[in-house]
Amino acid sequence: MSPNLRLYNTLTKQKELFEPLNPPFVGMYVCGPTVYGDAHLGHARAYIVFDVLFRYLQSLGYRVRYVRNITDVGHLSDEVAGEGEDRIARKAKLQQLEPMEVAQRYTDSFHADMDRLNVRHPSIEPRASGHIPEQIALVEAILRGGLAYEANGSVYFDVLKYNEHRPYGVLSGRVPEDMLAGTRDLDGQREKRNPLDFALWKNAAPEHLMRWPSPWGVGFPGWHLECSAMGAKYLGNRFDIHGGGMDLIFPHHECEIAQSQAGHRTEPAKYWLHNNMITINGQKMGRSLGNFINLNAVFSGNHALLQQAYTPMTVRFFVLQAQYRSPLDFSNEALQSAQKGYRRLMNGLRIARQLAYAPDETVAADERNRQEVNALCEGCTKGMDDDLNTAVVVANLFNLLKKINSIHTGGLQAAALGEETFNRLTTTFITFTEEILGLREEKSANPDELIVSLLELYREAKAAKEYDKVDKIRGYFKTQGLVIKDMKTGIDWAYEEG
Numbered sequence: 001m002s003p004n005l006r007l008y009n010t011l012t013k014q015k016e017l018f019e020p021l022n023p024p025f026v027g028m029y030v031c032g033p034t035v036y037g038d039a040h041l042g043h044a045r046a047y048i049v050f051d052v053l054f055r056y057l058q059s060l061g062y063r064v065r066y067v068r069n070i071t072d073v074g075h076l077s078d079e080v081a082g083e084g085e086d087r088i089a090r091k092a093k094l095q096q097l098e099p100m101e102v103a104q105r106y107t108d109s110f111h112a113d114m115d116r117l118n119v120r121h122p123s124i125e126p127r128a129s130g131h132i133p134e135q136i137a138l139v140e141a142i143l144r145g146g147l148a149y150e151a152n153g154s155v156y157f158d159v160l161k162y163n164e165h166r167p168y169g170v171l172s173g174r175v176p177e178d179m180l181a182g183t184r185d186l187d188g189q190r191e192k193r194n195p196l197d198f199a200l201w202k203n204a205a206p207e208h209l210m211r212w213p214s215p216w217g218v219g220f221p222g223w224h225l226e227c228s229a230m231g232a233k234y235l236g237n238r239f240d241i242h243g244g245g246m247d248l249i250f251p252h253h254e255c256e257i258a259q260s261q262a263g264h265r266t267e268p269a270k271y272w273l274h275n276n277m278i279t280i281n282g283q284k285m286g287r288s289l290g291n292f293i294n295l296n297a298v299f300s301g302n303h304a305l306l307q308q309a310y311t312p313m314t315v316r317f318f319v320l321q322a323q324y325r326s327p328l329d330f331s332n333e334a335l336q337s338a339q340k341g342y343r344r345l346m347n348g349l350r351i352a353r354q355l356a357y358a359p360d361e362t363v364a365a366d367e368r369n370r371q372e373v374n375a376l377c378e379g380c381t382k383g384m385d386d387d388l389n390t391a392v393v394v395a396n397l398f399n400l401l402k403k404i405n406s407i408h409t410g411g412l413q414a415a416a417l418g419e420e421t422f423n424r425l426t427t428t429f430i431t432f433t434e435e436i437l438g439l440r441e442e443k444s445a446n447p448d449e450l451i452v453s454l455l456e457l458y459r460e461a462k463a464a465k466e467y468d469k470v471d472k473i474r475g476y477f478k479t480q481g482l483v484i485k486d487m488k489t490g491i492d493w494a495y496e497e498g
């Protein structure tokens with residue numbers, strides 16, 4: 001466990017020392033996808049970011065219960081007003097399917113994309129539709145507290161009455177009076193006492209496909225309600241971390257805080273973490289805006305904005321090049337750069353696994369390089385401890401890679417570092433690359449045996465000065481995205497970086 005991990009808390013607007021409520025246990029809830037379409041690059045950023053947090057907390061020795069929900073009901077087309085048509089039900093009508101068929105199709109697609117991105121499975125993945133009793137119970141508790149009201153079979157949270165006792169807008173910094181001044185009269189809001197009130201339970205019209213019985217009639221839960229109910233069920237009324245994209249701060253997370261205070265008498269989370277968006281030309285990427293790029297299109301290259309296909313690990317590296325609260329703008333140039341950077345790290349990973357320490361009393365100690373290696377290893381940990389600054393971690397890994405390459409090519413002797421520093425060098429590089437950043441080598445097949453055989457043929461052809469054969473072998477390697485490296489210490493191969 002690290003005594004130095006600091007995380008930016010959106011609630012307090014500052015970095016805070018991470019001190020879990022009940023160490024070594026950590027409860028973390030992250031808002032999952034609404035499953036009415038395929039996952040896109042914006043989703044990738046959010047779930048990679050919180051996957052890295054999950055991995056790092058585990059590496060520090062914390063016992064983490066990570067809950068990430070599936071929204072399969074209640075997410076309406078107008079998120080702010082809480083009105084409109086259920087997004088999954090609308091897709092079901094368009095495709096002439098059952099709503100749960102749509103939800104299952106896109107849940108499976110989401111899982112497949114997350115597996116490709118090497119995002120670890122959460123500890124628990126509850127579905128909103130499977131927790132209707134818990135949501136009804138929470139609405140009843142809020143009603144008993146006098147902070148909600150029923151209207152025509154729907155139940156709404158009374159924002160202004162709540163605001164008399166506790167400020168509404170603590171997370172987003174919005175003031176109810178200012179928000180009221182900017183509202184307009186919308187159809188479907190006439191049964192509300194004021195436009196800021198949000199739905200806890202919605203009455204279902206006869207043609208509505210997703211509906212459940214409740215004390216207020218047949219209906220369905222509001223989108224905000226599900227996370228409060230499921231978070232409390234699996235993590236308790238108060239837990240350590242609640243995460244999601246910055247676009248969820250208002251209204252989703254703001255509403256969660258209010259309804260949890262009203263129903264559970266406590267704020268749900270101690271730390272609120274939000275990742276910034278992926279943008280295209282400065283505009284947020286999202287399905288509702290129509291400017292998104294599905295992950296399967298990224299992996300296949302089948303999109304008008306893409307010049308080529310990009311592998312899942314290239315996408316993961318692209319996300320990790322930036323600190324999670326920084327904006328990240330899509331471009332082919334940025335993804336191509338990420339592709340080169342990812343391949344460089346994979347080349348380093350191969351070499352780091354192959355290197356072995358051999359004591360040699362004839363090699364003088366190199367104190368300068370030893371200090372540099374130790375400082376770079378510490379820099380990886382400091383980067384993660386400073387609000388998960390993966391950009392700093394990546395920079396330190398590339399500098400460690402220079403030392404690894406130098407040992408590999410004979411420019412730096414492993415014995416000059418000493419056994420402890422050498423082991424720290426290789427262990428830090430491998431652990432941070434694979435276990436914490438979650439980057440892994442991508443191979444369409446295991447080429448090692450073929451590569452070894454071809455390299456032996458290459459050596460023989462070179463020794464025999466059969467340069468046409470040498471060129472053919474080099475050409476074949478290039479078609480596979482590989483290069484042959486002729487070094488003083490021998491012949492090796494690497495991923496082509498650019």
